[in-house]
Amino acid sequence: MPTFSSRHVALLVGASSLALIAGCGTSSDAKDGGSATTASAGSSKITVVASTNVYGDIVQQIGADKVDVTSLISDPDQDPHSYEASTRNQLALSKAKLVVENGGGYDDFIDRMLKSSKSSAEVINAVDVSGKTAPKGEELNEHVWYDFPSTAKIADRVAASLGKADPADADVFSKNAEAFKAKLQPLEAKEAEIKKAHGGDGIAITEPVPLYLTGASGLVNKTPQDFSEAIEEGDDVSPKVLQETLALFTGKKVDALVYNEQTSGAETEKVKAAADKAGIPVVPVTETLPKGKDYVGWMSSNVDALVHALDK
Known part of the structure; x- marks a missing residue:
């Protein structure tokens, strides 16, 4: 930032x-x-x-x-x-x-x-x-x-x-x-395929971590900016903003939640629980390489997980 x-x-x-x-x-x-x-x-x-x-x-x-x-x-x-x-x-x-x-x-x-x-x-x-x-x-x-x-x-x-x-x-x-x-070219091709099949579909995030990937895939981030910024900054989320975010799931306004596993907390856990309760798929992402993965294998898994969630 x-x-x-x-x-x-x-x-x-x-x-x-x-x-x-x-x-x-x-x-x-x-x-x-x-x-x-x-x-x-x-x-x-x-x-x-x-x-x-x-x-x-x-x-x-x-x-x-x-x-x-x-x-x-x-x-x-x-x-x-x-x-x-x-x-x-x-x-x-x-x-x-x-x-x-x-x-x-x-x-x-x-x-x-x-x-x-x-x-x-x-x-x-x-x-x-x-x-x-x-x-x-x-x-x-x-x-x-x-x-x-x-x-x-x-x-x-x-x-x-x-x-x-x-x-x-x-x-x-x-x-x-x-x-x-x-x-990297097959990964970009997969993004293009997602965009063709799901362009305009709404998603929610906990932090901006995956937004370049989801944006290239034609997906629309519907998360209140105040929520994702507060989570990334380590600040408290206001009750109003939290309710607006939870409403994305109770109102089924998004097709997936892309969830940063490395920065979970009380508010993000509530968001994840709301997604699970509403039957909305959760796509976990991280900021560093998982053990045993190289960059391309890691990103391929992320893209595949996103496809799987959106195709449900």
Whole structure:
């Protein structure tokens, strides 16, 4: 988002103390209670840090065995908005040649730590690469990895950056990016199929996470904006707005609820219960890769789940 929220404040906690870790630690494997993952280290590899395992997976697919990737947020039970950065994260960033962040206010702790460590790493900001901006009078939907054209742009940028770091393998990175982008085409084709069959159908959401995907599929988000914004910001939902949202299900005004499993709370549980009671399918989504999934497999599952729900 273009402005800081109460849920983003936690990302900045401890930023000043993170500068004190210079010289400590010997491994790029961040052991923060399972909140980071890394590829096997190799001195000749390009060291890359990604804010989440979504971007870590994309880099890994393009860089293959030429990269050593650390993903700072990888736990599917962790809400990325409230992630608290650690000194080990700072250490990983200080060693990186390339950093991939989401941007748009989603993972500002990355920029804070890079500034603190005076890192010279090249930084890829996914929101900037995507070219997405906030619609007039609205906030930016920073979840650009749910937009397949944006993901393709990010893949190209990753390949170019890796090629700059390792010119001898630039052609390999370019070919890997092309192969990755080819896997996105069937996903866009599925979106087109949904649009043809269900264009104009109403859906509800708990947060804006899936809106690029649902929008490309021709679906109309009927959730009160005040509800989804409050949930994303970690603010209380007013009784009036909550009732308006629940009425979407009791009045059967939507055909599916797309539910962010990583940020559930009292209000979202009430919404999910209302959907279940009304017999309206619930499509769960997450902000990070589920265990055992790569990006394309994960997104394919999301699209298939949406098709299944709408076809009921």
